[in-house]
């Protein structure tokens with residue numbers, strides 16, 4: 001496999017903290033040639049650490065480097081500006097989540113990638129985690145039967161939550177109902193250095209076209225695990241013949257059917273191997289009385305911690321798509337759908353719990369508000385790509 005030249009744009013918490021250490025471990029696939037961050041100190045520090053060239057704006061980056069792939073990890077509100085600029089320069093894109101903050105800005109990216117014939121992959125990482133890949137195998141193997149209901153309470157929310165609910169439901173979303181509430185909290189800075197002065201709480205109920213339904217409860221403070229919130233979550237998937245509760249897979253033995261149909265909990269086993277001093281997950285396997293379900297880690301030769309596997313997976317998805325001229329695993333359409341569902345849920349809350357049907361066909365009030373506050377804060381319309389790439393988007 002020939003190596004691809006990659007640059008990272010936006011070396012903050014996600015870029016510097018999560019993506020760069022993984023790119024450095026994928027040496028057989030990527031040459032990390034440049035790190036671009038509008039903050040000079042950040043660009044220089046990370047470039048030094050990773051032996052790459054620092055840049056403080058994407059115009060210079062494109063003028064100086066021959067890039068195959070760009071990894072965009074600037075704040076979400078800037079994704080479309082950087083992505084459209086990169087697509088125009090003919091560079092393939094891996095973009096952090098969300099694809100963009102609104103559907104019109106996501107569409108700018110999708111259109112720009114299409115006309116420039118570049119691949120756009122979205123770094124949706126939740127379903128790529130080993131535990132979730134394994135549960136996908138369990139559901140695929142018909143262990144719990146047909147999925148009817150999904151509960152994700154106090155887990156990830158927003159577009160990540162929607163991605164997980166859709167994956168587990170195995171159907172297309174028909175409608176969303178959202179209930180939202182905002183309440184004050186004392187000013188806090190969470191473990192990810194995010195600032196919060198209010199708790200934005202939401203409850204979402206999604207119906208799918210295959211009759212499955214999903215319920216999620218989320219808030220920024222629960223997600224942050226701050227103020228004692230979110231210590232335990234409920235993740236339950238009810239199927240026609242079994243249930244997955246957290247890590248436990250409940251299967252009902254035939255002789256229990258007439259006496260309460262009590263499910264027996266089976267817990268998967270993880271096998272790890274040592275790769276260059278890193279404990280690497282080799283597989284996750286579930287042994288049932290009449291069936292064994294196993295997820296094998298396809299990246300087990302790399303020294304990746306469990307948390308890094310999903311990031312490596314998305315970086316390899318774009319690499320494979322570029323090298324084989326094929327589609328990336330997730331892609332822009334699914335990233336857009338996650339954001340569409342997320343916006344619909346918020347919009348439902350705003351419209352006093354009106355159920356919103358998919359697809360969204362016109363600009364929502366939620367998105368109009370996002371566009372207006374962008375213009376107010378940054379002084380140019382959100383569609384202005386040239387102004388966007390030169391703007392500093394601060395940490396929130």
Ligand SMILES: NC(=O)c1ccc[n+]([C@@H]2O[C@H](COP(=O)([O-])OP(=O)(O)OC[C@H]3O[C@@H](n4cnc5c(N)ncnc54)[C@H](O)[C@@H]3O)[C@@H](O)[C@H]2O)c1
Pocket residue numbers: 009010011012013014015036037038039042056057058073074075076077078096097098123124125388389390391392393394395396
């Ligand atoms: N997938 C996940 O689980 C996950 C988790 C956290 C964050 N994210 C996403 O990752 C992205 C980055 O989040 P973060 O928390 O690392 O943000 P951050 O604010 O810590 O880092 C962003 C960096 O971008 C730089 N930047 C801002 N404007 C720029 C511009 N015009 N050109 C170049 N650089 C610019 C900033 O200086 C900063 O260093 C966001 O899209 C966020 O939604 C995803």
